[in-house]
């Protein structure tokens with residue numbers, strides 16, 4: 001990477017961290033409660049290397065194949081790897097090798113596949129379709145209880161929290177429309193922690209991306225998944241894909 005590009009990355013990262021800190025402050029939360037997943041699905045292994053040098057410890061990828069290629073050049077342990085995209089069941093075994101945390105566990109059958117293929121403990125978050133948009137994957141809120149009841153019998157797959165994606169903002173200058181989505185996810189987690197046999201084990205809320213991460217922090221996010229804001233102005237950024 002050109003030195004100028006590294007500098008752009010550094011400035012972007014500093015700005016994102018400053019905004020995270022300010023949102024924590026507004027919400028009266030400790031900064032240690034909120035962690036950044038740098039979403040690198042749009043970009044290259046080289047950029048991940050640069051981010052790691054700048055202190056980024058966690059990256060988010062949405063495709064098994066892309067992650068595998070990036071790990072071929074970077075190694076498995078340079079950063080922690082998060083899966084944030086839909087996982088096909090036939091790639092479950094491969095995903096178990098590639099990721100430290102799966103944010104996008106979105107069906108019972110996938111959960112059962114991961115549990116049966118895992119040979120060591122694996123952490124995952126349940127993706128919840130809070131907004132009810134048909135284009136979005138994930139569990140319906142009313143499905144969580146049954147799933148968590150089943151989860152309490154798994155020996156390797158451990159559900160550590162919930163994840164959601166808010167609808168795309170038509171008007172990015174106000175996040176009023178997405179705040180209730182984040183609040184709902186927090187309430188779902190808190191309810192499940194009280195009721196299910198998973199008592200108090202659902203620690204994480206993975207919510208908030210470039211358009212709305214500050215709002216998500218105000219509503220309790222423990223992981224924010226930020227891509228575009230970090231890569232803004234970089235030439236090496238390929239086209240956006242999912």
Ligand SMILES: *Cc1c(COP(=O)(O)O)cnc(C)c1O
Nearest residue numbers: 039084209210211225226227228
């Ligand atoms: C791409 C993606 C992100 C990051 O989105 P940005 O708008 O680039 O910050 C976060 N979460 C998920 C699930 C994604 O697919």
